[in-house]
Amino acid sequence: MTDVTPFLWFDNDAEEALTYYTQLIPDSEIVSLAHYPDGVPGMSGKVMHGHFRLRGRDYYAMDAGPQFPFTEAISLYVSCADQTEVDRYWDALTDGGEEQPCGWLKDRWGLSWQIIPDRLIQLIRDPDPDRSHRAVQAMLAMKKIDIGAVEAAANDS
Structure with a gap:
C-alpha cells in the first residue's frame, strides 16, 4: 500500500x-x-x-450523481489558531450552506465541516473538571464557536 x-x-x-x-x-x-x-x-x-x-x-x-449524498458521518476538521480564522472559514463555508451545533456546518455542496479553535480543545481538556465542564456547556449552546465566550464560561466559577 x-x-x-x-x-x-x-x-x-x-x-x-x-x-x-x-x-x-x-x-x-x-x-x-x-x-x-x-x-x-x-x-x-x-x-x-x-x-x-x-x-x-x-x-x-x-x-457521480445524487445516489449517495454527504452525511455528518464524515466531516473535514479545520483547526483554527484564533477567532479571526474561525470567523473567516465559518463565514465562507456557511455561505449557501447550513450552520449546525458545536462548530459544525454543512457547506453549499452538503459536505460537513468542523471549524474548531485550538483553544477550545485545550479548554475541554482542562485538568480542572469544573472548568472543562463549563467550557463544554458553553460550546454545546453555540453553532459557530465564540472562543471568547467559551473562555469566559470556563473562567466563571
Whole structure:
C-alpha cells in the first residue's frame, strides 16, 4: 500500500467545490481533473476524477450523481489558531450552506465541516473538571464557536 486518501463523491459540481476550497484554504491546489467524455449520459464534462490538496494533504473527488449524498458521518476538521480564522472559514463555508451545533456546518455542496479553535480543545481538556465542564456547556449552546465566550464560561466559577 502506498497511501490512504479521502475520496469525495459530489452530485454534479465537484469542480466548483474544489475550486472554492482551494481558493479559500492556504497551501491548497487542484492537482488534476479528468472529465467524463461525451457519450456518458448526463455526465459529459463533469469530473470523473479530481485530485486536489488542502493544506498539503491529498484528496480525491468525482461527480457521480445524487445516489449517495454527504452525511455528518464524515466531516473535514479545520483547526483554527484564533477567532479571526474561525470567523473567516465559518463565514465562507456557511455561505449557501447550513450552520449546525458545536462548530459544525454543512457547506453549499452538503459536505460537513468542523471549524474548531485550538483553544477550545485545550479548554475541554482542562485538568480542572469544573472548568472543562463549563467550557463544554458553553460550546454545546453555540453553532459557530465564540472562543471568547467559551473562555469566559470556563473562567466563571
